[in-house]
Amino acid sequence: MAHGGNIFEIQRKCNIHKDDLLDYSANINPLGLPDSLKTMILHSIEDLQHYPDIHYEELKMAIAEYYCVDKKDIFVGNGAAQIIFDTIHALNPKKTMILAPTFSEYERALKVCGSEIVKHALHEEEDFRVNIQELLEAMDKDIDLMILCNPNNPTSKLLKAEEIKKVLEQAVKKNIYLMIDEAFMDFVSEEESYSMMQSYREYENLVIVRAFTKFYGIPGLRLGFGLCSNEKLKEKISSGAIPWSINTFAAYFGKVLLAETNYVEKTHRWLENEKKRFVEKLKEIDGLKIFSPSVNFILVKILKPNVDVLQLQKKLLEKNILIRDCSNFSNLDKSFFRIAIKDETNNEKFAEALQEAMIK
């Protein structure tokens, strides 16, 4: 399985009903759907009879207001995945640098476009943090595009905005575009120190990717957006996109976004407490290295030489628990897995099951 969260495949293959599965493989907010979303859907079912607004004006206005960005710089898509694909299609890079490990869809989209891919290896001994000095030195003139994932998936490590600015300045000098995927940034409490959303206007070579999927617990709704102050590039990305790419309910998501300040606060409170608690709990388990997380997912390494992630995954599935095998990430191997952070009750259950699975 190339991605986390494929509970339907597990249902087919392992005969575990998706509702009985404790899915630690997908990094979704455990607080569940915001109430205003349910209300909105109930009220707009009849609107499925109309094409969505092809320009998605109302949605863009809400995003602009919520994030304090310019409406004209926003483009929306069918999940962050579409923003990523459309941006790469529009830039059509000959050579692209990505991190290793990082989210696998960049590589897939780049291969579709025929781009050469340079993988910038992150070091385990540095906890897979991005070493900015090394990255700056690796930025060759013949690279057309660099992709950073911040926080990075699956390492859960953050880059500071001031570090990214250094990368951007180097990129300007070397004629490199930078795409930053901030799909998990809403989970970061002090977002302004890490996100480029407040300084994107200064960079003509920058595209920011954002998703609503994870934070608002709605991967099934399919909604993401991109931000770019370079009008020509934004126009090129939009003109290559399929029309009506966002469904009616997702198009109305702006209403939810502006209504749910409580949900945001509750999420940040839950994550701050539970992250600390859960990490401490996991650290008590013998034979694991827990990479300290910045957001709602954790990279873990199995240190026992006779245990690999496939065995562990199998044992946990017997208890209806799904973890994300990370062996198909570049620069990781069969000793790595990724888990989501959920509510305390489930996390307790998970930690117990993991401990048992590590002993047996």
Next chain:
Amino acid sequence: MAHGGNIFEIQRKCNIHKDDLLDYSANINPLGLPDSLKTMILHSIEDLQHYPDIHYEELKMAIAEYYCVDKKDIFVGNGAAQIIFDTIHALNPKKTMILAPTFSEYERALKVCGSEIVKHALHEEEDFRVNIQELLEAMDKDIDLMILCNPNNPTSKLLKAEEIKKVLEQAVKKNIYLMIDEAFMDFVSEEESYSMMQSYREYENLVIVRAFTKFYGIPGLRLGFGLCSNEKLKEKISSGAIPWSINTFAAYFGKVLLAETNYVEKTHRWLENEKKRFVEKLKEIDGLKIFSPSVNFILVKILKPNVDVLQLQKKLLEKNILIRDCSNFSNLDKSFFRIAIKDETNNEKFAEALQEAMIK
């Protein structure tokens, strides 16, 4: 406006609330949403918390069963628009032949891929029917892809399956791929005489595009599929597509599809009767040429030299009625417009308003 149905733009520009607008510009089934769809949505709201099945197995199984095609030949997408874009991306044609007039998104997708476009003009004096002999002669060896829309939008004219088979045989000889867009085919009562769905297995160079949007009255849900027996090509199209392209509700649409045989019969009954009645009614209006429709939309020409479609559109908008200006279709001009067929009550209202607008 490049497409029909943009009621949100009308709402913004003309200050007419979308719910007060009689939208004759989009060709959507006036029977409204199937009941089972509403039930399904109400029951699956919580499932938005999961990623949809990345393989959409259940949906494909339902499509295969309903249309008697092979599951392995199906690929699904975010509306027919995605099927069209992904197929064109995968084929990456140097030179493509399309009809004129036809649905505008082919041209847009082809331009994104940098394909040269040859427009095969349909003749007004032949009621814009495709002249198969002429088409066969026009199929040069240097064409890589031909796109047919059947029934054609905006002409509402059908090609018979036996005619398309002639085109396919010529295409095989000349190494041309054929993409047939059957987005409105569900509206055709004797589908088997016109659709290629039952003989697609015989042709390695054929891709069929289908949509649920129009027939089931759900353009807001975004769901279409493609059919292709050429495994390599199907694989290439799928591998270039964005992941999770279909939202949770659309992914469950198979349940609706298999439940709604009554809806299908009711739609065919309504269309058979109302098409005949509405066309006769429209023919009574002076100064119009009504092109006889095969499905749920009608191409109309204004014969009065002092009236053009922009004036007419404006006059009808004053009565909260929206028609589709067809002047931006190749080979048509400011004397053409397209209207949907709705229920008798609305059609009567429409015909009356149109008659008045033509006199003034």
